[in-house]
Structure formats: structure tokens, C-alpha cells
Amino acid sequence: MDISLIAIIAINCLVSFKGFNDKLFFRKYEFHVGSIRAGEQIRMFTSAFLHVDIAHLAFNMLTLYLFAPYVIMNLGILPFLIIYIGSLAFGNLLTMFFHKNDYNYRAVGASGAVIGIVYAGILLEPRIEIYFMPGYVFGILYLLYSIYGMRNKSDNIGHTAHFGGAIGGYAITISQVPSLVTENTFTVILLAVPIIILFIMAKLGKL
Structure with a gap:
């Protein structure tokens, strides 16, 4: 496994577990529209390393682990990092665009960055099979589920960021x-x- 991928997974795990055990830390660095509009732009970045629970973290990191090697193999380490960080940024920028007037909106998760890598992996290797299904089916189902999540608004997961990341x-x-x-x-x-x-x-x- 590439060292850059190990580092990203490790940072996500360390920050997320800190958030699981320290609610003040979680609240300080989560995506929160009111706080961001008040000047705390750092949340646009830090929120992408926090997760709602272990299941949320595990799913994102496993998905990243499965798709990232295809991107690294085809493009190299630097392009992989550019796609990861760029998708993270696109995800949270789109979230801000959709929810800029909802000052109470909160969200966390690496999903925007991860789905960016998923999309990249599928584009580069269309015959990928993940979770017992073709990669492109997984990618489309992931985003359709995100539409449901955006409309339902019943959790703290950054569903809107999935689309920006894609x-x-x-x-x-x-x-x-x-x-x-x-x-x-x-x-x-x-x-x-x-x-x-x-x-x-x-x-x-x-929406």
C-alpha cells in the first residue's frame, strides 16, 4: 500500500476517534454553516476528517482502500493527492452553496474526497468490481443514495459533499x-x- 494512502487513512482514523471521544473537539471542527460564515473557514477542511461513527469511518476508509490503488497505478501519487484534496474542496464548496442560508446545517465525513477517488478509479478502470458489483453501478448507487440523504436530512453525514466530490x-x-x-x-x-x-x-x- 502506498505511503500517501496509509497517511490519509491514518489521519482520518486519528481525527475521527478523537471526535468520537471528545464532543467539544467534534463540534469545534465539524462543518457548520453558521461558524464558517462567521469566519471559521478551517472547518471546510477539518470536517472531512471527522466521522459520525465507526461504521461511517470504516465504510469510507474501506472504499478508499479499494479504489485508490487504481488511481495511483494509472496516474501516480501526486495526481491521486490532487484528486483527493480537489474532491474534498469541491464537496464542501457545493455543500456551502446548497446550504449557505441554513446556519444550523452541520455535516462531517471524508465522503466527498472518497467519492472523487471512486469516480476517478471507475473512469480509469471501467471494469472494476467492488462490493460484488461493477464499479460504475456502485458509483451511481452511491450518488442516488446521497440524493435520498440530502432530502431526508436525518443524519450528520455530508451527503451534499458526495456530489461535489464526484x-x-x-x-x-x-x-x-x-x-x-x-x-x-x-x-x-x-x-x-x-x-x-x-x-x-x-x-x-x-432538494
Whole structure:
């Protein structure tokens, strides 16, 4: 396993376990619109290393562990880190865009960054099979579940960040390997579908 991937998983685990056992720490660094708009922009970054519970953390880190090697193998370590951090940023920026007037909105999770790596991995290796299903099916189901989570608003998971992360991973990967558009056209179009659905629903006021 690459050292950069080990480091990301280790940081997520250390910060998350600190948050599990220290609610003041969790509240200080979670994504909270009111606090961010008051000047605490650091939360836009730190919230992506906190998780709701062990199951949330384990699912994100396992998914990252399964998809990251395909990105590193095809693009290298630096592009992998760019996609991870870029997807993290896209995820939280989209979250802020959707919830900027909801001062009580709170969320945590590495999901935005992870789904960016998922999308990158699927674009680069369309035949990936993860969790006993084709990778592109997993990616689409993940985002459709996120639409449900955004509408339901019953947990502290950053569902909106999933979409921003997917957009980040999608755009950055294609910008680095433009030939994917012609070589893997079907996958490129298929992965764009849930993103388009999100923006249609947002336009219609369904979110």
C-alpha cells in the first residue's frame, strides 16, 4: 500500500476517534454553516476528517482502500493527492452553496474526497468490481443514495459533499486524461447521469 494512502487513512482514523471521544473537539471542527460564515473557514477542511461513527469511518476508509490503488497505478501519487484534496474542496464548496442560508446545517465525513477517488478509479478502470458489483453501478448507487440523504436530512453525514466530490473527481481526472472521453465514452456519460439529476432536482426545488 502506498505511503500517501496509509497517511490519509491514518489521519482520518486519528481525527475521527478523537471526535468520537471528545464532543467539544467534534463540534469545534465539524462543518457548520453558521461558524464558517462567521469566519471559521478551517472547518471546510477539518470536517472531512471527522466521522459520525465507526461504521461511517470504516465504510469510507474501506472504499478508499479499494479504489485508490487504481488511481495511483494509472496516474501516480501526486495526481491521486490532487484528486483527493480537489474532491474534498469541491464537496464542501457545493455543500456551502446548497446550504449557505441554513446556519444550523452541520455535516462531517471524508465522503466527498472518497467519492472523487471512486469516480476517478471507475473512469480509469471501467471494469472494476467492488462490493460484488461493477464499479460504475456502485458509483451511481452511491450518488442516488446521497440524493435520498440530502432530502431526508436525518443524519450528520455530508451527503451534499458526495456530489461535489464526484464532480471534482470526474472533472480533475478527465482534465488529466482527456482521452478518456473517446476511449471510455460510455462510462464517462453514465457517471455524469446522477450529477445531472442532482442539478435538475435542485433547479426544480426538490432538494
